[in-house]
Amino acid sequence: MKGAVRVPVGDSELAVQVRGDGPALLLIHGFPFDHTLWQHQLKTFPGWRRIAPDLRGAGESSAPGEGYSMARYADDLIEVLNALDVAAAVVCGLSMGGYIIFELLRRHRSRVRAAILCDTRAEADSEEGRRGREEMIALAQSGGAAAVADKMIPTLLAAETRSERPDVEAHVREMILRTPVAGIVGAVRAMRDRVDSTPILGELRLPVLVVTGESDGISAPETGRAMAEKIKGARFAAVAGAGHLPPLEQPFVTTRLIADFLKNAL
Numbered sequence: 555m556k557g558a559v560r561v562p563v564g565d566s567e568l569a570v571q572v573r574g575d576g577p578a579l580l581l582i583h584g585f586p587f588d589h590t591l592w593q594h595q596l597k598t599f600p601g602w603r604r605i606a607p608d609l610r611g612a613g614e615s616s617a618p619g620e621g622y623s624m625a626r627y628a629d630d631l632i633e634v635l636n637a638l639d640v641a642a643a644v645v646c647g648l649s650m651g652g653y654i655i656f657e658l659l660r661r662h663r664s665r666v667r668a669a670i671l672c673d674t675r676a677e678a679d680s681e682e683g684r685r686g687r688e689e690m691i692a693l694a695q696s697g698g699a700a701a702v703a704d705k706m707i708p709t710l711l712a713a714e715t716r717s718e719r720p721d722v723e724a725h726v727r728e729m730i731l732r733t734p735v736a737g738i739v740g741a742v743r744a745m746r747d748r749v750d751s752t753p754i755l756g757e758l759r760l761p762v763l764v765v766t767g768e769s770d771g772i773s774a775p776e777t778g779r780a781m782a783e784k785i786k787g788a789r790f791a792a793v794a795g796a797g798h799l800p801p802l803e804q805p806f807v808t809t810r811l812i813a814d815f816l817k818n819a820l
């Protein structure tokens with residue numbers, strides 16, 4: 555199967571990119587992005603069926619006004635797997651995509667064969683973090699996606715990406731600008747209210763790779779390394795020259811790390 559399919563998920567419909575055939579690799583974007591975060595990875599991994607949805611409130615999926623939560627995002631993804639007849643997938647999620655993986659592991663563990671956790675963390679938001687979420691909601695409501703892009707971009711990308719890869723910065727800005735305000739506000743509320751996932755780390759018995767950009771200012775490499783140490787058998791890799799978005803900032807290195815992991819994952 556090739557191209558986008560539309561999958562009904564309760565009150566909404568998701569746009570889902572599907573490429574190739576083979577065991578399923580589900581690519582889950584972060585906030586406030588869409589499936590094009592994985593544009594390089596969607597083109598590679600022959601022998602895998604790559605599935606990259608736009609989450610509800612993102613990209614070309616519906617953006618309802620209410621009802622966003624990590625549980626809802628996770629259940630939506632199960633609807634996607636069901637629609638594509640996938641019993642279980644290797645799941646790869648970046649940042650909020652990682653928060654959703656924790657919810658998949660809590661609610662639907664048998665559907666996850668292995669996990670790649672990029673630039674994410676298991677802890678819930680701190681009090682300060684929750685205050686920051688309120689500010690972000692107010693900013694999105696008053697200034698729209700453009701104000702969110704201006705605020706976030708300096709923290710999303712490594713300094714060298716910003717100076718040497720204007721195309722990457724332009725792509726990130728475009729992704730943010732096409733995210734509806736309802737989707738931004740819904741995602742920020744869902745992240746603010748997510749639970750602490752550290753208790754499940756020690757229970758996990760599946761192959762896990764943790765990847766973090768060396769200059770990630772949102773989920774630091776030390777956070778990724780500490781998380782990997784709590785998961786039995788997990789590997790950790792830091793990506794040089796990348797901030798919060800290694801799949802776009804350092805696509806070759808990131809793709810190779812994922813490819814090496816996939817070779818041994820199943």
Ligand code: MLT
Binds near residue numbers: 585649650651798
């Ligand atoms: C993301 O990239 O998904 C978000 O920046 C995560 C967060 O704000 O916690």
